[in-house]
Amino acid sequence: MKISELSRRAGVPVASIKYFRREGLLPAGRATAATLAEYGEEHVQRLRLIKALTTLGGLSIAATRDVLAAVGEAHTTEGKLGAISYALPVPVADSPVADSAQGAADQTAAEAEVAELIAAMHWQTPDASPHVRGLTEALKALRRVDADYRPGELAAYAELANSIARLDLERAATFGDDAEAVAERAVIVFALSAPVLELLRRLAQEDQVRRRVAERGEAFS
Amino acid sequence: MKISELSRRAGVPVASIKYFRREGLLPAGRATAATLAEYGEEHVQRLRLIKALTTLGGLSIAATRDVLAAVGEAHTTEGKLGAISYALPVPVADSPVADSAQGAADQTAAEAEVAELIAAMHWQTPDASPHVRGLTEALKALRRVDADYRPGELAAYAELANSIARLDLERAATFGDDAEAVAERAVIVFALSAPVLELLRRLAQEDQVRRRVAERGEAFS
Numbered sequence: 017m018k019i020s021e022l023s024r025r026a027g028v029p030v031a032s033i034k035y036f037r038r039e040g041l042l043p044a045g046r047a048t049a050a051t052l053a054e055y056g057e058e059h060v061q062r063l064r065l066i067k068a069l070t071t072l073g074g075l076s077i078a079a080t081r082d083v084l085a086a087v088g089e090a091h092t093t094e095g096k097l098g099a100i101s102y103a104l105p106v107p108v109a110d111s112p113v114a115d116s117a118q119g120a121a122d123q124t125a126a127e128a129e130v131a132e133l134i135a136a137m138h139w140q141t142p143d144a145s146p147h148v149r150g151l152t153e154a155l156k157a158l159r160r161v162d163a164d165y166r167p168g169e170l171a172a173y174a175e176l177a178n179s180i181a182r183l184d185l186e187r188a189a190t191f192g193d194d195a196e197a198v199a200e201r202a203v204i205v206f207a208l209s210a211p212v213l214e215l216l217r218r219l220a221q222e223d224q225v226r227r228r229v230a231e232r233g234e235a236f237s
Numbered sequence: 238m239k240i241s242e243l244s245r246r247a248g249v250p251v252a253s254i255k256y257f258r259r260e261g262l263l264p265a266g267r268a269t270a271a272t273l274a275e276y277g278e279e280h281v282q283r284l285r286l287i288k289a290l291t292t293l294g295g296l297s298i299a300a301t302r303d304v305l306a307a308v309g310e311a312h313t314t315e316g317k318l319g320a321i322s323y324a325l326p327v328p329v330a331d332s333p334v335a336d337s338a339q340g341a342a343d344q345t346a347a348e349a350e351v352a353e354l355i356a357a358m359h360w361q362t363p364d365a366s367p368h369v370r371g372l373t374e375a376l377k378a379l380r381r382v383d384a385d386y387r388p389g390e391l392a393a394y395a396e397l398a399n400s401i402a403r404l405d406l407e408r409a410a411t412f413g414d415d416a417e418a419v420a421e422r423a424v425i426v427f428a429l430s431a432p433v434l435e436l437l438r439r440l441a442q443e444d445q446v447r448r449r450v451a452e453r454g455e456a457f458s
Contacts, residue, residue, distance in 0.1 A: 107432040157293040181441035211328040220402035
């Protein structure tokens with residue numbers, strides 16, 4: 017199909033398609049003349065994936081390129097899943113340790129809390145994992161507003177996270193045997209389920225707050 | 238304390254403090270002269286909360302102002318929780334329904350899926366809830382990349398979300414009896430736990446992918 021047809025099918029403007037081509041997010045079409053290219057179904061699918069990652073997933077163009085490159089890396093499904101897991105942006109950025117006695121103490125305490133959790137959960141995640149470092153940063157930030165987790169609280173959330181990850185991996189695996197297709201689906205499950213999960217949590221919170229408000233005979237905001 | 242001392246204590250530059258004052262995020266200090274004000278512990282605490290919401294929570298200045306205004310609304314803890322729940326930004330923005338037969342069909346299907354889930358979960362959340370509308374948008378986006386949830390899958394995630402929300406409400410309630418203090422803590426739990434939960438999910442995913450990779454005798458990316 018021509019680029020105009022591709023644009024219509026994927027719901028992406030022609031200018032954006034050209035931009036994604038220049039940024040290396042979309043493979044080239046088959047050249048049919050000096051300025052004409054023929055695109056296929058794989059381009060429609062890839063464009064829809066890019067659109068979903070940048071809108072629902074909230075990923076930057078650079079992050080989207082990294083994640084799509086990870087789909088092409090490794091030869092097995094498992095290898096691709098690992099590459100995607102590390103390519104996705106971490107919600108909390110690494111920040112330098114505050115240059116003070118308090119800053120050093122906060123860093124040590126947060127690292128110990130994360131190490132203890134990982135040991136208790138038997139998670140096989142190295143200290144250098146971006147997720148380990150992200151969690152350490154998040155706990156430091158919570159400590160600064162006196163909102164540390166009490167003993168056992170973080171582990172209770174982690175148990176639920178284990179159940180969620182099991183559902184995620186099952187979902188990624190149901191999309192067929194082709195490693196490339198599974199990897200594309202894993203991107204969707206890993207990157208696009210986060211907003212769905214957060215909305216479900218917010219719905220459940222709203223429900224529980226509404227029940228408490230109703231018990232007191234008040235109106236919900 | 239003077240603004241310089243407030244800046245040091247909260248770890249926020251003086252220019253940012255003045256900006257938060259102008260934007261209505263921080264209450265005024267007690268005027269001691271035409272250009273001097275005296276600040277108290279409540280200003281230190283409020284500044285740390287603003288910093289946590291805008292960095293760890295990723296909230297805009299406008300969203301932070303809305304959430305902090307919600308802390309002051311309603312008289313009871315439950316009323317404040319409701320106001321905060323609705324003031325927090327929703328991860329998926331409402332988008333206009335695509336002006337096509339397909340767009341209308343997608344909207345109807347997503348609305349039915351959400352209504353069915355809410356009925357099955359016995360959630361007391363009205364159609365007009367921003368969380369109901371956000372989930373509808375998210376499901377539409379997933380449908381466009383052929384990644385619909387299969388029957389029962391969304392409900393399995395929703396059950397886990399219920400357990401997470403129960404932990405959240407317990408955490409918010411442990412911070413004392415004063416409605417204002419509980420509301421400030423609820424802001425932290427509601428807004429700042431999302432990145433922690435996402436990191437725990439990512440750690441659990443990484444662990445499960447690593448185990449699969451190890452089973453196949455491969456190296457993790």
